[in-house]
Amino acid sequence: MDDPRGDGRGAALKRLRRSHQDTVLAALARPGGLSRAELAEHTGLSRSTLYTIVGDLLADGAVLEVPGSAVPGSRGRRATRITANPRGAVRIGLDIGRSRVHVAFVDTAGRRLATGTRQLPPLPHWNRRTDAAIGLIRKVAADHDLSAAAPRGIGIGLPGPVHLDERGRILGEDTRIRQLRRVQDRIGEAFGAPTAVGNNTRYAALGEALWGGARGAENVLYIRVSDAVGGGIVCQGRLLTGRRGAAGELGHLVADPAGPPCYCGGSGCLETYTAIPALLEQCRENGLTVADAADLVRAVRAEDPAACRAVTGAADLLGAHLARLAAVFDPDQVIVGGPLAGLDRDFLARIRSLVRVHCLASVGEPPEVRAAELDDDAGALGAVAALERGSEPLSVANLQAR
Ligand SMILES: [Zn+2]
Known part of the structure; x- marks a missing residue:
């Protein structure tokens, strides 16, 4: 019978083989590679399993065989070394x-x-x-x-x-x-x-914690302000998902219970005041027509009063909420992503000072507030x-x- 969910015995064996392959590839994530004997020692796999797994990886082009140094006492015989193929095992x-x-x-x-x-x-x-x-x-x-x-x-x-x-x-x-x-x-x-x-x-929160603005931090509060407002929380090294996968939906924190309805079913959500479309609308109400986020950023840099008012207002609201979240999660870093994060004085610096003032000062240095680094890649x-x-x-x- 077909096994589309991958729950059968064949699928289980396939998963086990994949897992062994990943173990071998993880052991090879160092320069120079390892001989088969060293690989067996590093991975704890039996010799026969290891030979099968290495054979599969060679056939897939995920690893390469390269000549190693001479084996001592073997009249010049060279142990073959296995290295990860950086262009094969992606x-x-x-x-x-x-x-x-x-x-x-x-x-x-x-x-x-x-x-x-x-x-x-x-x-x-x-x-x-x-x-x-x-x-x-x-x-x-x-x-x-x-x-x-x-x-x-x-x-x-x-x-x-x-x-x-x-x-x-x-x-x-x-x-x-x-x-x-x-x-x-x-x-x-x-x-x-x-x-x-x-x-x-x-x-994206996980990406920033591993490769981006929060590299090395185990406690990261990430918010992205763009067409929508979303986020993610890495707490003690783990990405929080919550009971229904909704942990980190920062855009739907209630900024004003009496505020306008939000598509999520609530009202007055942070997103309805601070997402880019809301800011473009605020600019329009104040007589400034801006087409998109890039236009808005340009207008702030040109010190247009309507654009600055919209963006600083958003920063103050976001900063107040991030400060409360920082008091709850005690992050090393607060990372702010999205097109406004490059605006320092009118956006990021305001968020930073609010987090600094309002998060729990008695426990020491407040978290750093920085712009995301990975942008589209996060x-x-x-x-x-x-x-x-x-x-x-x-x-x-x-x-x-x-
Ligand atoms: Zn909402």
């Missing part, structure tokens, strides 16, 4: 947004090999977004001479809450959820690769990180140890 991260698909290719040592973006018309059907994602992976792989035939795995960041079961499958039965499951299945099938799914903004890179630990909780400490 992990792929996808960030599939509302009007854009972004991809990142990462090698086994965690180095970014290539990235790419494809813009889409706003809110295209999920089939179209999936086609665009598959096409983009193939294009970036071809442009950068990377094998996309058998990637080690594909992490997929998706908009909106994504609630997973313990096997990493999306829970729920409504139309949106069925569409998201189809996205995951189609992308996995197109490349014959295991997949992980999660919310793209939560993944969600895709975080999606790659989600692959690394399979079903185990994502952990910055564990990932960095690799």
Whole structure:
């Protein structure tokens, strides 16, 4: 019988083999490679299992054989060393947004090999977004001479809450959820690769904690202010998901219970006051026409009073909420992403001073408040990180140890 959910014995063996392959690749994430004997010692795998696994990885082009140094006392015989093929053993991260698909290719040592973006018309059907994602992976792989035939795995960041079961499958039965499951299945099938799914903004928080503005921090509060306001919380090295995958939905903190209705069903959400469309509307009400975020940023830099008022108002509201969250989560770093984060005086510095003043001062230095560094890559890179630990909780400490 077909086993589309991957729950049968064949699938279990395949997962075990994948897991052994990942163990070997993790051991090879160092320069110079290892001999088969050293690999057996490092991985704890039996010799016969190791030979099979290395054979599979060689056939996939994920590892290479290179001549090593002479084996002592063996009349010049050289031990063959196995090294990771940086262009063969790739992990792929996808960030599939509302009007854009972004991809990142990462090698086994965690180095970014290539990235790419494809813009889409706003809110295209999920089939179209999936086609665009598959096409983009193939294009970036071809442009950068990377094998996309058998990637080690594909992490997929998706908009909106994504609630997973313990096997990493999306829970729920409504139309949106069925569409998201189809996205995951189609992308996995197109490349014959295991997949992980999660919310793209939560993944961006993880990406920033591992590779970006919060590198090395185990406690990170991440907020992204863009067409929507979202976020993610890395607490003690783990990405918080919460009971329903909604932990970190910072845009729906209630700023004013008597405020305007929000599409989430609540009213007066932070997003309704501080997302870019709200700020463009505030500018319009004050006689300034700005078309988009870039236009708004230009107007603030030119010190237009309406643009400055909108952006500083948003910063004050965001800063007050981030200060409260900082008092709850005690982060090392607060990372602010999105097109406004580059505006220091009128945006980031205001948020920084509010966090400094209002978070719990008695416990020592307040958290640093910094701009995100990865921009478009953050969600895709975080999606790659989600692959690394399979079903185990994502952990910055564990990932960095690799
Ligand atoms: Zn809301």
